[in-house]
Amino acid sequence: xxxxxxxxxxxxxxxxxxxxxxxxxxxxxxxxxxxxxxxxxxxxxxxxxxxxxxxxxxxxxxxxxxxxxxxxxxxxxxxxxxxxxxxxxxxxxxxxxxxxxxxxxxxxxxxxxxxxxxxxxxxxxxxxxxxxxxxxxxxxxxxxxxxxxxxxxxxxxxxxxxxxxxxxxxxxxxxxxxxxxxxxxxxxxxxxxxxxxxxxxxxxxxxxxxxxxxxxxxxxxxxxxxxxxxxxxxxxxxxxxxxxxxxxxxxxxxxxxxxxxxxxxxxxxxxxxxxxxxxxxxxxxxxxxxxxxxxxxx
Amino acid sequence: xxxxxxxxxxxxxxxxxxxxxxxxxxxxxxxxxxxxxxxxxxxxxxxxxxxxxxxxxxxxxxxxxxxxxxxxxxxxxxxxxxxxxxxxxxxxxxxxxxxxxxxxxxxxxxxxxxxxxxxxxxxxxxxxxxxxxxxxxxxxxxxxxxxxxxxxxxxxxxxxxxxxxxxxxxxxxxxxxxxxxxxxxxxxxxxxxxxxxxxxxxxxxxxxxxxxxxxxxxxxxxxxxxxxxxxxxxxxxxxxxxxxxxxxxxxxxxxxxxxxxxxxxxxxxxxxxxxxxxxxxxxxxxxxxxxxxxxxxxxxxxxxxxxxxxxxxxxxxxxxxxxxxxxxxxxxxxxxxxxxxxxxxxxxxxxxxxxxxxxxxxxxxx
Ligand SMILES: Nc1ncnc2c1ncn2[C@@H]1O[C@H](COP(=O)(O)OP(=O)(O)O)[C@@H](O)[C@H]1O
Ligand SMILES: [Mg+2]
Numbered sequence: 001x002x003x004x005x006x007x008x009x010x011x012x013x014x015x016x017x018x019x020x021x022x023x024x025x026x027x028x029x030x031x032x033x034x035x036x037x038x039x040x041x042x043x044x045x046x047x048x049x050x051x052x053x054x055x056x057x058x059x060x061x062x063x064x065x066x067x068x069x070x071x072x073x074x075x076x077x078x079x080x081x082x083x084x085x086x087x088x089x090x091x092x093x094x095x096x097x098x099x100x101x102x103x104x105x106x107x108x109x110x111x112x113x114x115x116x117x118x119x120x121x122x123x124x125x126x127x128x129x130x131x132x133x134x135x136x137x138x139x140x141x142x143x144x145x146x147x148x149x150x151x152x153x154x155x156x157x158x159x160x161x162x163x164x165x166x167x168x169x170x171x172x173x174x175x176x177x178x179x180x181x182x183x184x185x186x187x188x189x190x191x192x193x194x195x196x197x198x199x200x201x202x203x204x205x206x207x208x209x210x211x212x213x214x215x216x217x218x219x220x221x222x223x224x225x226x227x228x229x230x231x232x233x234x235x236x237x238x239x240x241x242x243x244x245x246x247x248x249x250x251x252x253x254x255x256x257x258x259x260x261x262x263x264x265x266x267x268x269x270x271x272x273x274x275x276x277x278x279x280x281x282x283x284x285x286x287x288x289x290x291x292x293x294x295x296x297x298x
Numbered sequence: 299x300x301x302x303x304x305x306x307x308x309x310x311x312x313x314x315x316x317x318x319x320x321x322x323x324x325x326x327x328x329x330x331x332x333x334x335x336x337x338x339x340x341x342x343x344x345x346x347x348x349x350x351x352x353x354x355x356x357x358x359x360x361x362x363x364x365x366x367x368x369x370x371x372x373x374x375x376x377x378x379x380x381x382x383x384x385x386x387x388x389x390x391x392x393x394x395x396x397x398x399x400x401x402x403x404x405x406x407x408x409x410x411x412x413x414x415x416x417x418x419x420x421x422x423x424x425x426x427x428x429x430x431x432x433x434x435x436x437x438x439x440x441x442x443x444x445x446x447x448x449x450x451x452x453x454x455x456x457x458x459x460x461x462x463x464x465x466x467x468x469x470x471x472x473x474x475x476x477x478x479x480x481x482x483x484x485x486x487x488x489x490x491x492x493x494x495x496x497x498x499x500x501x502x503x504x505x506x507x508x509x510x511x512x513x514x515x516x517x518x519x520x521x522x523x524x525x526x527x528x529x530x531x532x533x534x535x536x537x538x539x540x541x542x543x544x545x546x547x548x549x550x551x552x553x554x555x556x557x558x559x560x561x562x563x564x565x566x567x568x569x570x571x572x573x574x575x576x577x578x579x580x581x582x583x584x585x586x587x588x589x590x591x592x593x594x595x596x597x598x599x600x601x602x603x604x605x606x607x608x609x610x611x612x613x614x615x616x617x618x619x620x621x622x623x624x625x626x627x628x629x630x631x632x633x634x635x636x637x638x639x640x641x642x643x644x645x646x647x648x649x650x651x652x653x654x655x656x657x658x659x660x661x662x663x664x
């Protein structure tokens with residue numbers, strides 16, 4: 001009885017669902033095709049690096065071969081780099097600079113964002129906009145005046161000079177992310193905390209920081225990526241090998257005049273790119289949640 | 299537990315907006331006072347000044363006898379429940395309630411005792427480990443109240459705590475709040491725009507309008523003896539009817555004569571009060587429940603008048619009839635058995651014992 005009744009109803013439903021589904025399928029196709037194209041464009045260079053890093057120097061130099069294939073794979077470039085103490089030095093330098101910059105950036109931008117988002121004081125609006133505008137000044141323009149400052153402080157050719165200047169790249173954007181995140185926290189939450197007996201510091205540490213954790217992680221990843229991958233500032237400020245971070249170290253040590261040690265450059269660059277990849281993989285969910293925080297009310 | 303005193307409180311926001319214009323209010327220990335009024339009348343501002351969340355432009359606020367104007371919220375020993383609950387989203391229900399006590403460095407055992415006791419009162423013991431995200435609106439409301447109760451403060455402050463709930467839950471939580479107050483007896487200031495909430499909860503209702511207090515009194519007094527036209531119209535639902543009228547004297551007795559010529563006799567008990575106003579154009583006010591059909595039980599001081607319904611609304615237990623007379627909207631509450639029809643004149647009785655006369659020049663009830 002109910003089966004026949006259901007049988008009569010189904011065709012109508014099917015028809016409707018069918019048209020919806022075809023629309024959806026079309027959207028899926030478009031999405032997949034564009035994503036695949038984008039993935040190819042973005043993944044081709046690292047893939048080429050990977051392929052090259054496993055080739056012997058002779059194979060790299062032989063233009064008659066298909067450059068996308070490996071005929072006799074070798075680990076010699078990786079071995080060469082990992083056994084060279086100067087590359088270990090570069091890696092340690094990168095770690096020191098990045099760790100210091102990330103901590104410095106997060107402390108400064110969380111405190112600044114909290115003040116700009118919550119403590120209404122004269123000029124706080126202008127200041128908040130100003131912070132973001134400084135982010136729009138490119139580092140290729142800033143490095144000349146910064147060179148004078150770093151030089152004046154006697155910090156040229158030192159990782160500490162880099163620790164000093166990288167925050168000019170990271171702090172504005174991270175502050176801006178955090179202002180947006182803090183601003184989305186309802187005002188009543190601070191008022192409840194104030195009444196509960198919290199002072200400003202407790203409110204920041206016990207309410208704002210935990211509630212804004214996705215934003216903080218997003219900002220941390222940004223600061224990490226920027227300082228790990230910085231190229232212009234270390235190129236300008238560091239010339240002695242012992243103080244170089246990985247990014248410029250690899251290039252400076254493996255290019256001798258016109259001779260490019262392509263295999264080692266590729267292997268070194270790939271290994272240098274590994275830490276950000278690992279961090280992204282672990283924190284991706286938080287990163288996306290952080291970037292889309294303003295979009296939906298949490 | 300404490301009294302709260304507001305003395306000539308003024309709040310001016312920048313741009314010369316006077317949100318609160320010099321109000322005086324004495325709230326007794328254990329009292330449940332409700333500030334009620336239309337949106338934007340300054341209720342929240344007043345409450346937030348008591349809480350210390352808003353600076354006081356002028357005047358003085360005292361809690362438990364001590365002036366608190368310059369004391370920050372955390373040292374005023376008050377607790378507040380917000381309309382959107384303002385629960386800490388990253389903390390469990392237990393931690394939400396314990397937060398204030400932890401900051402005040404209460405011993406762990408004492409915190410635990412208080413949280414569990416509050417949870418028992420509010421019936422949320424099974425929810426203690428949950429995050430606010432996993433609670434319904436009514437449950438969040440209870441947690442917000444629990445956070446206030448555990449602190450055992452001098453004063454509870456509520457700002458429209460039920461406005462985010464659906465109608466049924468609102469009625470339920472209203473009863474709950476009243477029960478909690480009867481248990482803990484903490485002095486309470488409660489803000490709402492809903493006059494039914496105000497009437498049902500309050501020991502005393504404070505009716506506010508445009509930054510001033512119109513009247514303060516127990517619910518019944520506001521209902522029966524409104525001081526101003528605003529209070530008369532605001533308290534009670536459906537709202538009181540107002541009709542333009544003239545007070546006249548004929549052979550020693552007073553009459554209210556409506557614009558259409560209907561003359562309604564004023565009860566003798568009111569004569570002395572109204573006599574000085576004879577001859578004036580006034581507003582005649584009568585509540586819908588005092589404008590009924592002839593099936594009424596009341597026998598004294600009934601005055602007949604005839605009106606033609608424009609809309610009839612059967613409610614089940616009663617029927618509301620809406621009329622238009624001399625530009626005034628009038629509502630009457632009829633017995634559901636009364637055969638009322640749109641367009642057919644209906645004989646009504648005005649209970650003149652319950653009448654009000656309003657001086658339109660100053661909107662005061664005579
Ligand atoms: N921060 C503010 N700045 C300026 N004006 C405000 C502010 N807060 C409230 N007001 C104004 O003060 C008046 C009273 O507001 P409020 O106390 O919130 O009213 P309500 O009775 O609805 O709670 C309103 O006219 C409102 O626009
Ligand atoms: Mg309000």
